[in-house]
Amino acid sequence: MKVIAITGGIASGKSFVTNEIREAGYKVIDADLVARQVVEPGTHTLEEIKAAFGNQIVKNGVLDRKALGEKVFANPALLKQLTSITGPEIESSIQDSLSFFRMKGEEIVFCAIPLYYEQNYDQTGWFDEVIVVVSDERVQLDRLMARDGLEEWAAQTRIKSQMPAAEKQAKADVVFENNGTEEELTKQVQAYLQNLKEN
Template structure:
């Protein structure tokens, strides 16, 4: 089974790329989805987050991501604490999902992992190829402010919490530039997928 990672900067267009890949019929393991599953009500991960960051992080038994985000994205030490709690759980769930798809006989599976390099997934040996979705920092900033209703300072701090996009591009096997229109991005993803199909046939 060929396993392909999709990553990139925050607000670079990873979700649009992942959605198109899913619509093309490929199985996708989504780290964002997994990161929500591991902190669902009743999980020991959620309990640990509550103990570490305070009761106000959880409202009606559910993690308040907005409050948590405001705390951790302005404080690298707290972000590190959060990562230490959630990262092993996320990684273990992703590994289980990949094992499941392998057992089902899938030829190609994609893994959408925003913090692929930051959380050292590139050192796991699980991936045959890494695709980085890239945009300029200005575009990331504008998209992030529009998408998450953040002011410029808050958006900047989220971008700065990640590895610079140039470093991700330098490490990638494939780069999909998302600096134009949605139609242009769609065409680039189609072109890329045709190479995946050729290589696994």
């Protein structure tokens, strides 16, 4: 089974690329979705987060992701602490999904992992190829501010909490550049998938 990772900076267009690949009929494991599942009400992960960051980050039994985000993105030590709680759970769940797809005889599976390099997934040996979605910093910043309704400084803080795009690009097997329209990005994805089918 060929396993292909999709990653890139925040607001670079990863989700768009992931959706295009899913719509083309490929199996996709989405780490963002997994990250939400591991902190659902009643999970021991949510209890650990509550113990570490206080009850105020839970509203009506549900994790207030915005409140938690505001807290951790401005503080590298807190972000590291959060990752040490959620990271192993997410990794274990991804591994289970890969085993399931392998058992079912899937030929190609994609994994969308925003923090692929930051959380050392490149060291796991699970992946045969890495796609990195990149966009210019200004484009990324504008998209993030518009998408999440953030002030410029808050958007910059989130971008700076990740590995620089150029560094990710240098490590990638495949790069999608996303500074233009969605149509242009779709064309890159389609050309890539066509190539994947042929080889």
